[in-house]
Amino acid sequence: MNPKWWKESVIYEIYIKSFKDSNGDGVGDLAGVLSKLDYLQELGVNVLWLTPVYDSPDHEGGYDIRDYRSIMDKFGTMDDFDRLLEDAHERGMKIMLEMPLNHTSNEHPWFEESRSSKKNDKRNYYIWREGRGSGFPNNWGSYFGGSVWEFDQETEEYYMHLYSSRQPNLNWENEKVREEAYEIVKWWADKGVDGFHFNSIAHIVKTEGHNHDEESGNTQHLPVERAYQMFSSLDKVNAIVKRLHKEDGTDYDLMVVGEAAGLDPAQTLDFIGDDPGKANLVLNSDHMLLTHSSQGIGRWTTKSWTLLNLKQAISHWQTVLHEQGWNATYLADHDQPRAVCRFGHTGEYRELSAKMLATLLMTLQGTPSIYQGEELGLVGGGVFHTAADFRDEETLNFLHHAKKSGMDEEEALKIARRNTRDAGRNPMPWNASANGGFTTGQPWIGMSPGHEEVNAERAVADPDSVFHYYKKLIELRKVSQALLYGEYRLLLPLDTDIYAFTRTFEDETLMVVLNFFSGTPTFKCPERLCERPREFIFGNYEPGVTQGSDFELRPYEAAIYRLG
Template sequence: MNPKWWKESVAYQIYPISFMDSNGDGIGDLRGIISKLDYLQDLGVDVIWVCPIYKSPNHDNGYDISDYCDIMKEFGTMEDFDVMLREMHSRGMKLMMDLVLNHTSHQHPWFIESRSSKDNPKRDYYIWRKGKNGGPPNNWESYFSGSVWELDPQTDEYYLHLYSKYQPDLNWENPAVIDKLHEMVQWWLKKGVDGFRFDAIAHIVKAEGYPDALNPGGTATVRAYDMFSNLAHVHTLLQNLHDKVLYFYDIMTVGETSGLGPEQALDYVGDGRRELNMTFQFEHMNLDCAAPGGGRWDTIPWSLRDLKKIMSNWQTVLHDRGWNANYLCNHDQPRSVSRFGNDLYYRIPSAKMLATFIHMLEGTPYIYQGEEIGMTNVAFESIDDYRDVETLNYYEEKRTQGVPEADIMAAIHKKSRDNARTPMQWDASEDGGFTTGVPWIRVNSNFREINVASAVKDPDSIYNYYKKLIQLRKKHPVIVYGEYALLLEDHPEIYAYTRTLEDQRLLVILNFYEHEPVFELPADFAAGKQELLISNYPPVKEEDLTRLKLRPYEARVYLERHR
């Protein structure tokens, strides 16, 4: 079982620019976070993951860092940070920083020096190559569209950027770069932070020689994922970081590692690997992607059978060998209730059902800001209201290709990262109480119906349901450490599973649709010995658990003791 505090914690993700504005400039900030810490303490969360707050020109909402040891002026000052950390700790909550080690901003002093001349001492802090046949060094494509290579006229060479051209990749083959990054990580740990979410950590190593990407048929392809993801040397570098820096602190670490399954994840999080505590997997985030392995914009209906297969695989492979990070939404993904639930007619029960699903799995559950009140996707009519660089690049690319405007906007409404980035809806006042100024991005128009103030007061709200889930997790070790087993593998509407620890067993029953299927109690359960821990509907008098008719998006969790 190997108990750890980070296994028993519930994490809450803050996207600071959209969380709470304290000074009326329309941008969320550190003082805004401080003002809402009592709210988060009341919710019951243990760890607060804050997306990047470092100094940045903000081309990609802070994921382009120009100074690792300073705070973005729009967010506040280092003094504000110190107050925030102290206030979190005084409430028994821990802080997990979001740290980008794959790339920096093009305005980072290292890159300014690196691009100044070919013989600058920091030239090799980044990845520079000469062009080939009058074009880029290879055919790799950026996550944000176009080539990963940008020609720099000053030295007539290309630098590599897996993301925006304003985010040049660091050269992890250079020992000086590694030493600088280790020093910086230790600097934050000495300030008292409690962990890191390592952004894009799977990409810090690139294929030797930077060859063109080829698909199995031998034809060049623009997507070169396998050339810069989860390569073997990543593990050597992470073990080095662990042994030299992380080992000396009792912290929580999670890596963003797309493109792998649970067996590969064990290379990062397996007991004894000396790398990370857990990783964010993306298999379930690709369920509605038409193209194999992902592709945000072309979507297909997702299947509950496929969701069961993916999640069950992660639950069983990592049990007693590693640890899961469980989530349905984050700053890069659509709102969970709009994607996996029903945000029109069954928003409240489906949001509660999805929360039950995540919080009853083995692994650390992550709540994304607003998820606890059932915030939904937004559908701005005009592209002018969107701010996400990936969304804007997609729009321009498709317009150039002649794709109809209505089709482009339909895809954006479904999958844009801005769905999760609209401001937190605190109350029914103007702009949801997020700011007294003009918000950096428009607030979702449903803020008068969906907001924290009304949710806190309503005992049957999604918010208060989350509170109960978190309280149950702290009370029952079986919810944290119990072994997972899937029931009804092929049922098209019901997701049911058990969690077993010593003489206790949980039974989790989830209806993922608006129909009313019947759940039949498995033969190895003795009817009448189960205690109902939580449900998102009022209990039915004299219910027959042996043959239970489920209501739309119903969730039920039973505890059976002394089996």
């Protein structure tokens, strides 16, 4: 079992720009987070995951970092950060920072030196290549569309960027870059930060052969979904993560989360685990990629998800990592549409489906992460009428390329509204007042509609709200060894409406039954389980049938049973 504090924690992800504005400039800030610690403490979360706080020109949500040891002006000062850290610690809460080390801003002093001359000492801090007769060094595609290569006039070479062209990739083959990164992590750990989420850690080292094309059919640039492995050199990543944790983790008892988009769970076992020198948790996105079609460009060519695929994606990670690694589980984050919009119901069953999804999140094996507003059953989007309403560079790039390709404008906007990262970034609604109490000024991005009815103040006051449902689940998780450390076993893997599984630890077995849709399917309980006494302990309806092998589920019903 090997108990650890980070295994027994509940994470709350804060997208700072959209959480709470304290000074009326329309942008959330650190003082705003500090002002809402009472709310977060009442919910019961104990790790606050902050998206990047560092100095940045903020072209890409703060992920384009100009100085890793300073705070972005929009978010406040280092004194604000120190006060937040101190107050959180006094409440028994911990702070985990997002740490993007795959790239920097193109305004970072390292890059400004690197691009100044091929002979500069920091030239090899980044990945530079000469062009070929056709232009680009190769045909690899960027996450944001187009090539991963950007031509720079200063030295007439191309630099690599997996994301925005304003985010040049660091060269992790360079020992000096690695040393700089270790020192940055250590600097924040010395300040008392409790953990790090290493963004895109699987892709910090690229494969050999940057100057070679990969087979791409008739596409101009190889789609990212087909290039994950080219963006990774796993043996080298494993060694880097081990060293980051060995040098900066074991002395500080840090929570270390590695992001593993596009990898199989077995590939992560070398650098994920409880042993000294390993990262703690792995965050994967297989269930998030179910709606991404492989025939096209990432999120912009979509397909429908099925419950069978969702169960398979989640169960694969639950099973492979059991007793070998530890999952960081989540259903939404700042890069995704809201969980209720993706996997639940946005109409009459919004609250029931939000509670059902909360039950899934809180009963899987791993450390759960709640994305801000998820505890309200928040529905995002709704305010993106024209291209001017979007803020996300990836979305704006898609709309630009769609227009150039001749796509109908309304069709392009429809795709953008459905898939944009902005749909999860509408400001947090705190009350029913103008702008939801998020700001006294003009929000940096539009409020999602309906905040007069769905807001934190109203949810806290209503004992039957999604907020209090999450609160009770968190309390249940704290006292149940089966939910913390129990083995996960999928039931009814071929059922297209019901997601059911057990969690077993020693002599305690819990059975979780979830109806993912608005129908009333019959749960056919496996005989080996339903021959045992069954006690209802929690759910989003009043207890239904608790005896017999078969029973009907109500729309979006969630129930947790203890088996005798």
